[in-house]
Amino acid sequence: MRRNLLALPRPGMHWLPVWRRNFLVWRKLAIPSILGNLADPLIYMFGLGYGLGGMLPAVQGVDYVRFLAAGIIVASTMNAATFEALYSAFSRMHVQKTWEAILNTPLSLDHVVTGELVWAASKSLLAGGAILLVVGCLGLASWPLAAWIVPVVFLTGLAFAALGLIVCALAPSYDFFMYYFTLFITPMLLVSGVFFPTEQLPAALQAAAFWLPLAHAIQLARPLLLGQVPDAIGLHLAALTIMAGVSFCIAVALTRRRLLA
Amino acid sequence: MAALIANHALNPAGGGPALEVVALGKSYAGQAVVAGIDFAVPTGTCFGLLGPNGAGKTTTLRCCLGLTIPDSGTIRLAGRAVPADAGAARARVGVVPQFDNLDPDFTAHENLTVYGRYFGIGEAAMRARIPELLDFAGLTGKEHAPIQSLSGGMKRRLTLARALVNDPDIVFLDEPTTGLDPQARHLIWDRLKRLIALGKTLILTTHFMDEAERLCDRLAILDHGRLIAEGAPRELIRRHIEPQVVEVFGEAVANWAQTHEQLGERMEMAGDTAFFYCRDAAPLLAVLAGETALRFVHRAASLEDVFLKLTGRDLRD
Numbered sequence: 330m331r332r333n334l335l336a337l338p339r340p341g342m343h344w345l346p347v348w349r350r351n352f353l354v355w356r357k358l359a360i361p362s363i364l365g366n367l368a369d370p371l372i373y374m375f376g377l378g379y380g381l382g383g384m385l386p387a388v389q390g391v392d393y394v395r396f397l398a399a400g401i402i403v404a405s406t407m408n409a410a411t412f413e414a415l416y417s418a419f420s421r422m423h424v425q426k427t428w429e430a431i432l433n434t435p436l437s438l439d440h441v442v443t444g445e446l447v448w449a450a451s452k453s454l455l456a457g458g459a460i461l462l463v464v465g466c467l468g469l470a471s472w473p474l475a476a477w478i479v480p481v482v483f484l485t486g487l488a489f490a491a492l493g494l495i496v497c498a499l500a501p502s503y504d505f506f507m508y509y510f511t512l513f514i515t516p517m518l519l520v521s522g523v524f525f526p527t528e529q530l531p532a533a534l535q536a537a538a539f540w541l542p543l544a545h546a547i548q549l550a551r552p553l554l555l556g557q558v559p560d561a562i563g564l565h566l567a568a569l570t571i572m573a574g575v576s577f578c579i580a581v582a583l584t585r586r587r588l589l590a
Numbered sequence: 591m592a593a594l595i596a597n598h599a600l601n602p603a604g605g606g607p608a609l610e611v612v613a614l615g616k617s618y619a620g621q622a623v624v625a626g627i628d629f630a631v632p633t634g635t636c637f638g639l640l641g642p643n644g645a646g647k648t649t650t651l652r653c654c655l656g657l658t659i660p661d662s663g664t665i666r667l668a669g670r671a672v673p674a675d676a677g678a679a680r681a682r683v684g685v686v687p688q689f690d691n692l693d694p695d696f697t698a699h700e701n702l703t704v705y706g707r708y709f710g711i712g713e714a715a716m717r718a719r720i721p722e723l724l725d726f727a728g729l730t731g732k733e734h735a736p737i738q739s740l741s742g743g744m745k746r747r748l749t750l751a752r753a754l755v756n757d758p759d760i761v762f763l764d765e766p767t768t769g770l771d772p773q774a775r776h777l778i779w780d781r782l783k784r785l786i787a788l789g790k791t792l793i794l795t796t797h798f799m800d801e802a803e804r805l806c807d808r809l810a811i812l813d814h815g816r817l818i819a820e821g822a823p824r825e826l827i828r829r830h831i832e833p834q835v836v837e838v839f840g841e842a843v844a845n846w847a848q849t850h851e852q853l854g855e856r857m858e859m860a861g862d863t864a865f866f867y868c869r870d871a872a873p874l875l876a877v878l879a880g881e882t883a884l885r886f887v888h889r890a891a892s893l894e895d896v897f898l899k900l901t902g903r904d905l906r907d
Contacts, residue, residue: 590658
């Protein structure tokens with residue numbers, strides 16, 4: 330019977346009603362939610378980009394604010410997906426028992442977790458997309474290549490949503506999420522090249538960054554924003570896809586163990 | 591009503607029982623929570639699963655719905671093997687869970703619409719049936735009320751309405767009236783009787799013996815993961831317990847009861863009350879008539895007496 334818990338996810342298309350349920354809740358709070366998603370990253374971008382950037386020479390050949398913009402886009406994508414897959418999904422799973430209600434219908438847990446995955450990625454797409462839009466309006470993006478950041482953002486969102494759902498499946502309470510932020514998200518923010526080029530880091534940390542999804546997302550988003558075709562596109566896309574896929578399978582297995590055992 | 595919650599539940603499982611459980615077993619950490627139980631619920635009947643807290647009721651229900659994977663045994667629900675085909679089985683089933691899990695961010699109407707989608711029911715079809723569902727639940731006019739504004743009884747009724755969005759053949763109810771005031775409880779009972787009259791199969795757990803006696807055609811009493819008694823409520827009372835009960839209370843009743851034990855077939859002390867179970871209570875009542883320091887109640891034996899006899903009076907949690 331353990332085999333059942335470890336079987337590959339079978340998402341089908343029945344996850345869509347789960348996604349739509351979350352969308353309907355979000356729609357009621359859309360304006361404050363979008364403003365919330367925008368405010369924090371933009372404060373960082375303007376504060377650091379113009380404040381700190383004013384004291385810096387060009388970074389990798391561009392103004393610091395243009396360098397930073399791509400980092401802020403993917404970092405806020407990561408944050409949005411992570412918050413949704415941690416706090417919001419945990420509320421629905423553990424506090425409100427929304428998942429329990431859904432599981433009494435023909436839908437399976439795989440459908441629920443898939444719905445949450447795609448929903449968290451959708452929300453992160455909105456967060457990353459909104460920043461991209463602002464960056465574009467400020468004339469910091471080179472179109473049309475910069476538009477390819479949109480799918481990159483979505484894939485990044487899927488990877489972080491899947492990772493977040495693993496943590497959600499393991500969490501005894503909200504407090505648990507602090508560990509994930511302090512031990513994983515924050516260090517990753519600093520070694521993946523969001524605020525400064527990874528070349529500034531010791532070789533060991535640069536090597537470590539190879540295993541972090543955020544680093545791959547930045548390697549794709551930064552050149553695209555500057556109007557360049559990224560190097561090793563296949564490698565970065567594959568890394569993000571594999572991280573998303575493997576994390577999702579683990580998240581589904583752990584959630585099944587938590588709720589169906 | 592007839593069009594919506596239709597009387598077509600007579601034959602959901604192709605003639606077989608609505609639910610059939612054979613040799614069901616489930617252990618957690620080596621501890622058997624359900625230790626090999628068998629029961630069947632004929633289509634169109636109301637079946638009650640009784641038992642003290644921790645007896646295995648919720649685990650049994652979860653297994654039946656395919657939400658917990660059993661260690662052993664076979665389950666057929668609505669003609670489908672569970673857990674293998676649980677999704678298809680649940681398509682014919684409605685569930686009223688023990689704790690309300692309505693969506694707090696939605697109105698009553700939105701709760702039903704969104705829940706209908708999980709069954710693949712389209713927006714237009716749902717819009718057409720929601721007024722009838724709300725009417726059935728006594729919630730007409732509350733379509734757009736936020737969930738937080740509803741009372742406990744209203745939430746329970748909305749949960750019942752939600753369990754009916756797919757016009758199920760079988761409805762599971764886990765302690766449907768726990769925490770409700772008497773008015774709300776009677777309203778729920780009335781609605782459940784209507785569902786029974788429409789030919790639906792009801793499977794419920796409860797701690798209220800009067801509820802079980804009132805609603806259920808058959809009952810099973812579960813304790814320590816085993817079925818220790820099964821039958822119609824009247825039959826269980828007849829089979830397991832003396833027909834009359836005299837409860838005696840007052841000061842020093844314990845000593846008095848000890849010395850008069852032979853006046854009943856069985857005597858039990860619980861707190862400062864002595865329970866005498868009698869085939870004929872007349873001799874005991876004659877003696878009690880002369881005891882001015884004692885008060886007593888003479889009544890017919892009930893399901894609760896059976897339950898306490900079979901599962902004991904000790905607290906379980």
